[in-house]
Amino acid sequence: MSQFIQQLINGLSIGSVFALIALGYTMVYGIIKLINFAHGDIYMVGAFVGYFCITRLASGFFGLILALVIAMAACAILGVIIEKVAYKPLRNASRITALITAMGVSYFLQYTMVYFVGPSKRVMPAPFENTVFKIGGITFNLSTVIIIAVTIFLMLLLQYVVKRTKMGKAMRAVSADPDAARLMGINVNQTISFTFAIGSALAGAAGVLIGIHYNSIEPLMGTIPGLKAFIAAVFGGIGIIPGAMFGGISIGVIQTFAAGYISSLWQDAVVYALLIFILVVKPSGLLGKNVKEKV
Amino acid sequence: MAMLEIKKLELNYGVIKALKGIDMEVNQGEIVTLIGANGAGKSSTLKAISGIEKISGGEILFNGEELSKMNAQDIVKVGVSQVPEGRRIFAGMSVLENLEMGAYLRKDAEEIKESLELVYKHFPILKDRSKQNAATLSGGEQQMLAMGRALMSKPKLLLLDEPSMGLAPILVKSIFSIISDIKEQGTTVLLVEQNARMALSIADRAYVMETGKIVLSGNGKELMDSEEIQKAYLGG
Numbered sequence: 001m002s003q004f005i006q007q008l009i010n011g012l013s014i015g016s017v018f019a020l021i022a023l024g025y026t027m028v029y030g031i032i033k034l035i036n037f038a039h040g041d042i043y044m045v046g047a048f049v050g051y052f053c054i055t056r057l058a059s060g061f062f063g064l065i066l067a068l069v070i071a072m073a074a075c076a077i078l079g080v081i082i083e084k085v086a087y088k089p090l091r092n093a094s095r096i097t098a099l100i101t102a103m104g105v106s107y108f109l110q111y112t113m114v115y116f117v118g119p120s121k122r123v124m125p126a127p128f129e130n131t132v133f134k135i136g137g138i139t140f141n142l143s144t145v146i147i148i149a150v151t152i153f154l155m156l157l158l159q160y161v162v163k164r165t166k167m168g169k170a171m172r173a174v175s176a177d178p179d180a181a182r183l184m185g186i187n188v189n190q191t192i193s194f195t196f197a198i199g200s201a202l203a204g205a206a207g208v209l210i211g212i213h214y215n216s217i218e219p220l221m222g223t224i225p226g227l228k229a230f231i232a233a234v235f236g237g238i239g240i241i242p243g244a245m246f247g248g249i250s251i252g253v254i255q256t257f258a259a260g261y262i263s264s265l266w267q268d269a270v271v272y273a274l275l276i277f278i279l280v281v282k283p284s285g286l287l288g289k290n291v292k293e294k295v
Numbered sequence: 296m297a298m299l300e301i302k303k304l305e306l307n308y309g310v311i312k313a314l315k316g317i318d319m320e321v322n323q324g325e326i327v328t329l330i331g332a333n334g335a336g337k338s339s340t341l342k343a344i345s346g347i348e349k350i351s352g353g354e355i356l357f358n359g360e361e362l363s364k365m366n367a368q369d370i371v372k373v374g375v376s377q378v379p380e381g382r383r384i385f386a387g388m389s390v391l392e393n394l395e396m397g398a399y400l401r402k403d404a405e406e407i408k409e410s411l412e413l414v415y416k417h418f419p420i421l422k423d424r425s426k427q428n429a430a431t432l433s434g435g436e437q438q439m440l441a442m443g444r445a446l447m448s449k450p451k452l453l454l455l456d457e458p459s460m461g462l463a464p465i466l467v468k469s470i471f472s473i474i475s476d477i478k479e480q481g482t483t484v485l486l487v488e489q490n491a492r493m494a495l496s497i498a499d500r501a502y503v504m505e506t507g508k509i510v511l512s513g514n515g516k517e518l519m520d521s522e523e524i525q526k527a528y529l530g531g
Contacts, residue, residue: 166399169388169392169395169396170396170399172385172387172388172392173385173388173396175387176385176386176387176388177383177384177385177386179347179379179383180379180383180384180385181385181396182346182347182367182368183345183347183367183371183376183377183379183383183445184371184396184397184399184400184444184448185367185368185371185372185399185400185448186368186396186399187368
């Protein structure tokens with residue numbers, strides 16, 4: 001039993017990171033119907049920005065918060081620039097064109113980073129003493145607790161922005177019907193930029209969190225988590241924000257259980273098998289609905 | 296000077312000429328209707344006015360300002376609001392949120408509240424359903440929501456594209472009586488309709504379109520009685 005709970009907690013923490021990345025995938029898809037395959041690399045950039053903050057600026061809890069804020073801001077700006085330069089000119093092009101461009105942006109980010117920092121792994125110094133708590137037979141790392149707490153905070157903040165603020169409502173309106181949104185006087189370009197900014201900021205936060213959790217970062221670190229977050233978004237129902245949250249957590253927990261109870265060699269295979277399964281059984285995702293339009 | 300003046304308006308979709316030089320005007324306080332068969336260019340005319348489609352030639356003047364040089368956002372700001380064909384309400388958002396989107400460019404919370412009360416007065420059902428997901432409304436309620444949403448921008452000119460489409464006759468009647476009320480409240484209306492009989496019955500003036508051109512115009516009553524119109528559009 002205690003092993004089960006232990007695995008569950010590990011799964012929740014890695015799942016939180018997937019969920020944060022998956023949110024960006026799903027919001028961008030919701031608004032411009034693009035699978036932004038460069039999104040995992042924005043997460044990588046976030047990890048590096050966090051690394052430089054913690055090594056150069058400040059350590060401790062203050063250092064962590066500073067690293068999160070700066071990484072989120074930097075990634076938000078990066079996301080907006082990528083959208084303006086790479087995707088906006090292709091707004092009316094076929095979707096496959098934009099998809100291939102996203103892959104190009106992904107490689108561009110990876111190898112630009114390799115050029116500047118080298119391809120090898122770097123050790124991310126822990127910003128604070130990693131305390132271990134023990135309750136019953138279950139161990140909590142401080143970093144696990146921080147990941148889950150920060151994720152919950154960011155998700156609540158996101159819910160507030162999307163549900164309550166004017167910009168968040170505009171975002172949902174543009175997702176539902178861009179032309180009708182224009183008729184309301186909503187600036188569609190600005191709304192799309194805002195969506196990229198928020199999604200990228202969440203990925204940046206995820207990068208910092210994973211850095212302090214695994215203490216290791218590298219320029220190609222975004223590929224696999226990016227792919228898994230994409231699977232999480234599809235699993236929950238792409239374009240649906242609660243779906244990404246739910247999908248991310250589920251994928252994290254499933255992967256951890258696969259590693260714990262079957263073999264760690266199987267953990268990735270199980271996640272990819274799940275993608276195939278969901279695409280066959282319910283392509284719109286677990287929370288997705290087959291929407292019928294009223295005429 | 297007319298409130299809305301359209302001169303030699305042309306609009307092309309690629310090589311297809313949808314509008315081939317339209318001239319028309321709408322005066323303050325009128326209901327003007329634009330009738331004609333499917334594909335005559337009625338909706339294209341509205342889309343050109345609201346800035347959703349780029350025009351290929353001619354001018355659109357609204358109180359002397361040239362709309363064709365503005366983007367869709369500024370056109371809403373100067374007081375032109377369109378209810379698109381097929382309602383196009385925001386699914387997944389509540390009825391109230393849909394209405395709030397209509398007031399997107401307005402700042403004064405008090406005045407927005409007044410507009411909301413006015414919309415609820417026109418369409419009491421929307422008040423009862425304000426918390427409900429807009430996608431779950433019936434077709435008639437969605438049409439009311441789309442009209443209410445457009446009114447939330449407090450437009451001087453309301454563009455209505457096929458408000459009767461797909462609605463039961465009894466609903467069509469009530470929608471049209473609300474359109475007359477909206478005019479009474481001081482909003483000018485430009486109405487595109489396939490239901491020519493209904494449209495002519497409430498319109499002050501009408502234009503008849505055929506394949507991208509205006510072929511007839513006159514006041515509502517005159518056109519209703521004209522033999523040509525009776526044959527072509529009123530089924531007899």
